[in-house]
Structure formats: structure tokens, C-alpha cells
Amino acid sequence: MKFDPKKLNALSVRLHGKHIGVINRLAGDRQLFAFEQDYIDDEKRPTLSLSFKGSTGGLVTQTRPTVRRVPPFFSNLLPEGHLRDYLAKRADVNSEREFFLLAVLGADLPGALVVAPFEREAQRAGAHHDNEHDEDDHGHGGEEPLRFSLAGVQLKFSAVMEASGGLTIAADGMGGSWIVKLPSARHQAVPENELAMLELARRAGISVPENKLVDIAGIKGLPEQAHTVESKALAVQRFDRLPNGEPVHMEDFAQVFGQFPNDKYKHRSYANIAAVLWAESGEESTYEFVRRLVFSVLIGNADMHLKNWSLLYPDRRKPVLSPAYDFVATLPYIPGDTLGLSFGDSRSLSEITPDQMRRFADTARIPASPLWQIAVETAERTVAAWKTLEQADVLPKDLRASIEKQILAVAATVK
Ligand SMILES: Nc1ncnc2c1ncn2[C@@H]1O[C@H](COP(=O)(O)OP(=O)(O)O)[C@@H](O)[C@H]1O
Ligand SMILES: [Mg+2]
Numbered sequence: 001m002k003f004d005p006k007k008l009n010a011l012s013v014r015l016h017g018k019h020i021g022v023i024n025r026l027a028g029d030r031q032l033f034a035f036e037q038d039y040i041d042d043e044k045r046p047t048l049s050l051s052f053k054g055s056t057g058g059l060v061t062q063t064r065p066t067v068r069r070v071p072p073f074f075s076n077l078l079p080e081g082h083l084r085d086y087l088a089k090r091a092d093v094n095s096e097r098e099f100f101l102l103a104v105l106g107a108d109l110p111g112a113l114v115v116a117p118f119e120r121e122a123q124r125a126g127a128h129h130d131n132e133h134d135e136d137d138h139g140h141g142g143e144e145p146l147r148f149s150l151a152g153v154q155l156k157f158s159a160v161m162e163a164s165g166g167l168t169i170a171a172d173g174m175g176g177s178w179i180v181k182l183p184s185a186r187h188q189a190v191p192e193n194e195l196a197m198l199e200l201a202r203r204a205g206i207s208v209p210e211n212k213l214v215d216i217a218g219i220k221g222l223p224e225q226a227h228t229v230e231s232k233a234l235a236v237q238r239f240d241r242l243p244n245g246e247p248v249h250m251e252d253f254a255q256v257f258g259q260f261p262n263d264k265y266k267h268r269s270y271a272n273i274a275a276v277l278w279a280e281s282g283e284e285s286t287y288e289f290v291r292r293l294v295f296s297v298l299i300g301n302a303d304m305h306l307k308n309w310s311l312l313y314p315d316r317r318k319p320v321l322s323p324a325y326d327f328v329a330t331l332p333y334i335p336g337d338t339l340g341l342s343f344g345d346s347r348s349l350s351e352i353t354p355d356q357m358r359r360f361a362d363t364a365r366i367p368a369s370p371l372w373q374i375a376v377e378t379a380e381r382t383v384a385a386w387k388t389l390e391q392a393d394v395l396p397k398d399l400r401a402s403i404e405k406q407i408l409a410v411a412a413t414v415k
Contacts (some may be wrong), residue, residue: 003117005093005103007125010118013074015249016046016316022118023070025099030065033074046112046316049073049251050280051258069260070098076255076307077109078102081153086225091145108148108158108174111240112249112313143223146173151252151261151307152326154190155182155226159219159235167214167235169221177241180219183230187333189396191234196391196403197299197327198236203385204378206291207323210237213394239312239323249313250322254306264305269342271363273309277321278366281311285321290371292324293343294378294414300331300349300406305340332402349406351413379414382407 011023013033020039024032035052039045040061047053051073052060069075075098079087088095091104106115117125148158158176159167167180184190191213198208213232216222240250253273254264270293277286289309296304308326311319331337331349338347344360346353354372361368386392386407392400 003103003125005091005100005125008100008103008117011099011103011106011115012118014114014116015048016112016247017114020045020048023074023099023102023115026065029068031067031070031099032065033063033071035059035061044317046249047313047319048249050256050276050311050319051251068096068098070102072258072260073251073255074098074102074115075260076151076252077111077113077115078105078149078261079151079153080261083150083153083155086155087146087149090143102149104145105147105149110150110250112247112316144172148173150179154184156180157222157226158238159221161235161237167219169219169223171221175245177238177243177245179236179238180214180222181234181236182216182226183228183233185228189230189394189399190328191230191232192394192396193399193403194234194326194328196389196395197301197329198324199391200299200382200385200389201292201295201324201327203389204291204295204381206295207288208327209239209323209325211235236325249316250310251319252307252310256311257306259306261307264307265340268306269363271342271344271360273306273341274360274364274366278364280318281320286366287370287374288321290374291378294352294375295382296327297339297343297349297352298379298382298407298410298414299327299329299403300410301328302330302334302337302349303328303340308340329399329403329406331406332399349410351410353413375414379411383411 009025012019013021013023019036021033021035026032040059054060078084078098078101084095087105088101093100093104102115109115150156157169157173157180159169159178159180160176161167161178167178181191195211195213198211202208212235214235216231216233240248242248254261256276257268259267274286274289277289310322312322313319338349344356346356352375357371357375358368361371
């Protein structure tokens with residue numbers, strides 16, 4: 001559907017194909033989200049976000065307007081940085097104007113959400129279907145806008161994996177059950193690094209999505225500007241899409257805590273995440289979280305902020321911890337960096353201590369007893385797996401040496 005986003009004042013929010021609420025654009029560039037009564041009254045309603053769950057378990061329907069940005073839950077569906085600038089430019093929308101950006105990108109969002117022009121508004125904005133040929137609709141530089149959104153900073157696209165194993169990105173960017181993450185312009189061999197760390201994590205007992213390195217030159221439909229000096233990208237299977245394309249709902253922990261993406265390193269700690277997992281998802285998700293946290297220190301991953309942890313809603317109501325993603329050994333790129341959030345009052349990437357783990361458990365109000373054992377097992381398995389990891393062969397020599405040094409140094413503290 002094509003329309004002029006700047007003519008819109010209301011966006012329909014659809015969860016699993018059903019209209020559940022409206023984002024209104026008010027005077028003074030304020031935006032306000034409100035649930036529909038049907039959704040409020042539905043006792044079996046699919047969960048949109050834990051941030052709308054009240055202390056007694058009911059739906060929080062009182063919402064506050066936000067200025068310029070869309071409310072935090074929706075703001076977190078939009079990309080940041082480089083990816084945002086790129087998609088905004090193609091759509092000919094100011095990248096700061098989140099309401100308009102969401103109007104353009106809302107057709108294919110993370111999880112089971114679609115945000116689209118609210119019906120009674122669509123006509124006024126000149127919405128019509130693509131097959132009605134219209135020369136004036138082209139965005140900046142004669143390019144069509146892309147109509148998908150993924151979070152994060154790094155350039156990435158959603159892609160279809162063909163039976164032949166090749167990847168294709170649709171002309172409008174929509175659809176597909178794989179994410180292609182392109183290399184960084186700043187840091188060397190990030191796709192190779194992430195591939196190796198995901199495989200190492202898998203062997204340490206952590207749940208990770210299918211992934212592989214792909215030749216960028218072989219990706220069909222990749223926009224011209226996305227071509228880079230490095231030749232490989234990382235393809236990761238989407239856990240918020242079933243193989244038949246049906247969406248599985250998800251939210252990240254910035255959404256859970258109602259914080260804007262800007263604040264992804266702030267206000268909360270890993271214990272806060274663990275407390276939510278313990279209460280909402282149970283023991284298994286919580287222990288898996290601890291495994292990943294320990295693994296992140298072992299590999300020197302300083303970037304595990306609130307948006308790098310997500311909940312999935314496979315039964316549409318109850319959350320489980322999603323498979324892991326964005327596992328990159330970042331210390332070799334930024335030496336001396338520290339953990340993205342506080343872990344038992346420490347942000348150290350040089351060690352993990354029993355005291356630290358106890359403080360973490362106390363703050364999260366979870367039993368401390370199995371946690372140290374989980375840490376020891378994770379360290380042992382990581383060290384053992386590293387020694388035989390063929391995927392480490394794709395790493396530049398100095399990067400590989402630096403990761404090895406980090407793993408062994410931290411593992412020596414977890415005994
Ligand atoms: N395998 C996946 N399935 C579904 N969503 C994913 C997957 N991997 C990442 N995402 C989503 O895409 C966002 C960006 O991916 P991420 O790997 O974190 O990239 P970046 O390096 O740009 O932060 C994540 O915050 C998450 O919401
Ligand atoms: Mg990320």
C-alpha cells in the first residue's frame with residue numbers, strides 16, 4: 001500500500017492480524033497510544049508487552065503521551081543509528097520523526113506486529129495498492145521506500161532462503177525468515193566473529209539460531225549502497241518467524257522495562273532481567289540467561305544491553321527467553337571496555353566471583369545455590385569447545401588470539 005505518511009494522524013496497531021489499539025498524533029508533536037476496548041475486555045488476549053502488565057496482573061490501559069518520539073514500546077521497534085538513517089532516507093522521512101517512520105516501516109516489524117494507517121485515515125493520505133501505477137510515489141533519489149524494520153544499529157535486511165541455499169531480499173524489503181547482518185565499516189571481521197561466537201555458544205549449551213556466513217556478492221536484491229569492502233555477511237534464521245512465514249511475537253528488555261532505545265545501557269541491571277524471567281518464564285529461562293551472561297564475560301562481549309535480550313511468546317501469552325543473538329567478542333575492538341549492564345554490582349570483564357554471583361541472585365531474588373555451578377559448567381564447556389572450534393579458523397589471527405586470551409583468563413576465575 002502506498003500513501004503519504006505525513007498526512008496521517010492515526011496508526012492502527014495489529015497483533016497477530018487483529019487491531020488492538022491506535023497510536024494518535026496530537027497537537028505539539030505528541031503521540032499517544034490507546035488500547036481498543038475489545039482487546040481490554042478479552043481475557044485470553046495475546047500479550048503485547050509485559051510493560052503493560054499491572055502489579056495485579058491486569059492490563060495497564062493508562063498511557064502517557066510522548067513528545068516527538070512514539071511511546072517506548074513502539075520506539076524500540078525502529079532501528080537506531082546507521083540502519084535508521086538509511087531506511088529514513090529511502091522513505092524520504094526525517095529520521096527523528098518516529099510516527100512517520102513507523103507509518104512507513106510498520107508493515108513488517110519484529111514479532112507479530114503490524115502498524116498501518118488507521119482505516120478512516122488511509123483514504124485521506126491517498127493510500128492505494130501498488131498495482132495502481134503511480135510515478136509520483138517514488139521516495140528520495142527515485143528509490144522506493146523499504147517497508148520493514150529491525151532493531152539495532154548495523155545495516156541488516158530480512159531475506160528469504162531459497163531451496164538452493166541462496167538469499168533473496170524483496171524489493172520492498174518485506175518478508176523472509178532470515179536476517180542478513182552486513183559487516184561493520186568500523187570493526188574488522190564482525191560477521192566472522194559473530195559466527196564463531198554463536199557456534200561456541202551452541203557448544204557451551206546455549207540455544208542459538210541457525211546461522212551461516214554468506215558471500216555478499218551472491219545476495220539477490222541487496223541494495224547498491226549496502227555493498228561493503230568486506231565480502232561476507234552473517235545470515236541468522238529469525239526466531240520471530242515460523243518456517244511458513246507466520247510471525248511469533250517477541251519483545252526486547254528495553255520494551256519490557258518501558259525504556260527508550262537510547263537508555264539501553266541504563267537504569268536496569270542483569271539482576272532485573274533475571275527477576276522478570278524468574279517470575280514470568282520460570283527456572284529454565286533464568287538458568288539459560290545465567291549461562292549466556294557468564295558466556296558474555298568469557299568471550300569479552302561488552303555490548304549485552306537491554307535490546308540484546310528478548311522474550312518470545314510461542315503460545316501468544318506466556319514469555320520464554322528467546323534464542324541468543326548478537327554474540328560478538330567486542331573487547332578486541334574496544335580494549336578495556338566493560339559489561340553493558342551491571343552484574344552483581346560489577347561491570348568487570350576480567351573475572352566472575354562467587355560474591356558477585358551471590359549479589360546478583362540476591363538482587364534478582366532467586367536462589368543462589370545452582371548459579372555458581374552453572375557458571376563453572378559454562379566456563380568448562382566454553383574452554384573445551386574453543387579448542388576444537390573449526391569456525392575460529394575464519395577469524396583473523398590477532399582477533400583469534402585476543403579472544404583465546406580473554407576466554408582462558410576469565411575461565412581461570414570461575415572454578
Ligand atoms: N535470529 C533472530 N530472530 C529474530 N530477531 C532477531 C534475531 N537476531 C536479532 N534479532 C532482532 O534484530 C535486532 C538486531 O539484531 P542484532 O543481532 O542485535 O544486531 P545489531 O548488531 O545491529 O544490534 C535485535 O535487537 C533483535 O530484535
Ligand atoms: Mg543488537
